[in-house]
Amino acid sequence: MRFTRTSKMLSVAALAALSLSACGGGDTGSDAEAGTTDAVIVVDGSEPQNPLIPTSTNEVGGGAILDLVFAGLVSYDADGKSQNEMAESIETEDAQNYTITLKEGKTFTNGDPVTASSFVDAWNYGAAAKNAQLSSYFFESIEGYDEASAEGSTVETLSGLKVVDDRTFTVALSQPESDWPLRLGYSAFYPLPAAALEDPAAFGENPIGNGPYKFASEGAWQHNQQIELVPNEEYDGPQAAQNAGVTFKIYQNDTTAYQDLISDNLDVLKTIPTSDIKNFKNDLGERSIESPYAGNQTIAVPYYLPNWEGEAGKLRRQALSMAINRDEITEVIFNGGREPAKDFTAPVLDGYSEDLPGSENLEYNPEEAKKLWADAEKISPYDESEPLTIGYNADKGDHKTWVEAVVNNIKNNLGIEVSGKPYATFKEARTEATDETLTGALRAGWQADYPSLYNFLGPIYATGAGSNDARYSNPEFDGQLTDGLAAESVEEGNEAMNKAQEALLEDLPAIPLWYQVAQGGWSNNVDNVEFGWNGVPLYYAITGK
């Protein structure tokens, strides 16, 4: 962490010195006036998988576009701090009932005003089962969600949402959640103009938003080729555009995009392909960046596998964790482009702590690992006929290399039979996880939706949670989560979350491996490139040279 952050600062400083600017990191973009603002920036993107409607977009390709075209009640700055965007104020006394007041005079790019109904109608649409919106579960905290989201339900509104007047609405949650306002910058909570709900399919092709950018024209989304955005002149929030437009060029793979980057045909590449990790710093020099973001990589061994149940299972998980040499793998395989994990969340988050009690379970300790494994054998012998596999999907991302390294670590240190298990497609692995038919461990990567510790814990390890692949269930942990949510302040909430993590560090329902670091680069044509808390470049702050 320290190392990469320093090197990032150095590269920013070097750039600033070179261009004789007073760029202080460009966190709002308003004081970084180096470079020209009349350049159109060409960046890499991937084809949005769904119509561009905030509640039906659940992947990064569409998310990147939505985040520029829409503005929510709050937005996140480069460090993940939440700042008011459309909201004038978000007030609560009990962390359960919120009164939200909107700023005056905000409009969508078609001229419609942004009103309380723009939010309430959009959220109702997103939550109702009959609309089958992929991100519907983001509204689960709001009262009435269970009725509206039940299979076959025809309820179209959430009872917890009430419009008071044009600029005010109230939200009642079904339980106190102090970090709820933090979530409001996520795309699922964006407002929609009335036109969107009349014809969602057509709107998804040519979305009309209220954010720093808008579509260059009808049909600016040329499928699988590019999406052209131009600044929204009406927008006057903290993310105002410092360039004359952002064009997302859609690539089928990173390797190809990298060739375009080094020949200056592409301005910003947010992910350096694995094959070029070793040489991108040489190729690009000060035009490269390593920026930690809120994401991690874990492997989870399901509790329903006989070898991995109960007390013996817990000891075995601890043994696995201690048998993995995270420092070596991150250094050798990722060339330092990952940070060994010390907890279940990510260092860029508010409230992160690297020395929680129990974090020694994530340190390399082969002696202790052997001992723990032997202890587990005394409780119940390991069934050799079902050797451990570590599953990964082979279609996206390059997981094979590190999985093999982890496999070798475990093999050598514990002397058991382990192997990597490639799944041809992502969906195949996900189906087994959902149907509880996994026959071994499965790798999982989590990327935060909003900057909060809870986002790394609740959706993955709470009993019955949507992404709880291991089917972990610990009432003590669940209780601490609920307490943390009900805390009076975010600070107290963070403390409770870290307390809850102690249970996870002991049980290891998933074995945290490392934190993600964005490795990206930019061309000779642009300046002021910085990556945000979520590993996505701050597109609005990029300037031409």
Add this chain to the structure above:
Amino acid sequence: MVWYIVRRVLQLVPVFLGATLLVYFLVFSLPGDATAAICGERGCTPAVVAGLREQYNLDQPFWIQYLLYLKGVLTFDLGVNFSGRPIATIIAEVFPTTAKLAIMALVIEAVFGIVFGLIAGLRKGRLFDSSVLVVSLIVIAVPIFVLGFLMQFLIGVKLQWTNPTVSGDATVTELLLPAVVLGLVSFAYVLRLTRTSVIENVNADYVRTATAKGLSRRRVVVVHVLRNSLIPVVTFLGADLGALMGGAIVTEGIFNVNGVGNTLYRAVLNGDGPMVVSIVTFLILIFCLANLLVDLLYAWLDPRIRYA
């Protein structure tokens, strides 16, 4: 002749039915639930999954799904893919690009392959012949992605003669590099086929007769030797056109061409049944039509061939 064509076209009907059924069944049998690909890492709520399954007929048994698809095809409605876009629109978007690329590759391989093959065949055993053979052997031996990346790096990145990738417009100039890469391997085969065939025909009776009649060397070579030597070459080119239309996945990936191959690849990964079947069926029809064209060309190349 007309009857022959009608009969061949009618034969396409069972081919179409069989191919769609087979491909639909293969996609249907792929492991994994298609909604899992749509929902991504975080998964969806059961209600959303149920909604998606209903929307794409995934809750129906195989036969119903297939018949619903067939019904759509017969009413000229290919349906929508898992992103909710009409499949017909997608094919209309990507097909022209791939067709352009395939035809350019075909022209390159045919022109260079036949010319070099002819010269090599006429000068059998000499320096030109041997060196062309060695070169073609190397081209065949090197995998296409190595050729692709190498040419992209040298010509696109180092020399900067052209952009390393193809833009959305896919102009002829931009497609030249990928077309050369795509055509190179087949070029080697065309060259070798032409050469062998020419060597065989040079000693044929009718060539000796033509020479004895006092025809110019040029006429003997072009009309009598070459035309008769082209039959195996044309057969190969016809089959290759089909392969180029659908099999350019690697080259399209390297040069970021938004074509049929890439679209098919993505659809397979997502288990997007209707999309895969539509593209594959489309390719099969093109393949069949190309073969029909080849068969008709035989008669023109060799007057001894007649259709009844």
